Amino acid sequence: xxxxxxxxxxxxxxxxxxxxxxxxGGGPPAPGAGAPKRRRGLVVGAVAGSLTLVAAVGGALLWxxxxxxxxxxxxxxxxxxxxxxxxxxxxxxxxxxxGGFDTDDTDDLGLHGExxxxxxxxxxxxxxxxxxxxxxxxKRLDLRFQQYGTPDAELFDGVPAGELAEHDFGEGTTVDVLxxxxxxxxxxxxxxxxQDPGEGGYFVMESGQGAVWAGNAVVLVGLDNSMAPEPSGxxxxxxxxxxxxxxxxxxxxxxRVAEK
Numbered sequence: 001x002x003x004x005x006x007x008x009x010x011x012x013x014x015x016x017x018x019x020x021x022x023x024x025g026g027g028p029p030a031p032g033a034g035a036p037k038r039r040r041g042l043v044v045g046a047v048a049g050s051l052t053l054v055a056a057v058g059g060a061l062l063w064x065x066x067x068x069x070x071x072x073x074x075x076x077x078x079x080x081x082x083x084x085x086x087x088x089x090x091x092x093x094x095x096x097x098x099g100g101f102d103t104d105d106t107d108d109l110g111l112h113g114e115x116x117x118x119x120x121x122x123x124x125x126x127x128x129x130x131x132x133x134x135x136x137x138x139k140r141l142d143l144r145f146q147q148y149g150t151p152d153a154e155l156f157d158g159v160p161a162g163e164l165a166e167h168d169f170g171e172g173t174t175v176d177v178l179x180x181x182x183x184x185x186x187x188x189x190x191x192x193x194x195q196d197p198g199e200g201g202y203f204v205m206e207s208g209q210g211a212v213w214a215g216n217a218v219v220l221v222g223l224d225n226s227m228a229p230e231p232s233g234x235x236x237x238x239x240x241x242x243x244x245x246x247x248x249x250x251x252x253x254x255x256r257v258a259e260k
Contacts, residue, residue, distance in 0.1 A: 069135050069216045070258035075100040077117035079257045081128055085249050089126040089223055095119045110140050123228035128221050128250055135216035144218040149211025151179050151191040164236055175205050176236040182244055184251055185214030190244045194236040204231055208239050210247025221247040
């Protein structure tokens, strides 16, 4: 059964710096009637707080009993966002990735720390944010996931998971929208919006984001081609596949380099 997202509280994504995506620029509104509902990617029940993501084998994520938080990540973003991830995001290009791990003022947010990384190439932008929280505070982890992982209720209102739909902004402006909940971590969602290149002029909406709550981390991955001089040529399903693959790659890499 699905579960209805609660209204986000706390600092907005604009304050905390989530990646680019269909709900960036001020944060998602509170989902209304008919908004996409959430379900758990992997049902792990009462022991969710003691599980840690360690690897992916054959596309299935494996978890082991750990009971210890990841408390820090490398300050060098290239250890999380490596060349293979960049090449997939930018069609073979490997631009410099900037950012790092920050522990300043994170106590006020109930976090061990947060990693923020970004890269850009010919107008396209890619960003990764990883929030490390106390695994025993599931309410806070759920809050962060809901706050940054809930697709824009206006764009995705009534759209079933996995079904391609069209959203009409009026005055002849439409976008294709697609979202689903891949089996990553305790909860996950990937959403994209793509505008027909012939409709947008210089600015063509083409972006997507993945959000995953895994262990004591909330991982956000965003890809935005909207300001690139030329459209990528990806339709909504192709962009969704790319964002989903990038999200999975980052989620797999985080526990390889994180410290407990």
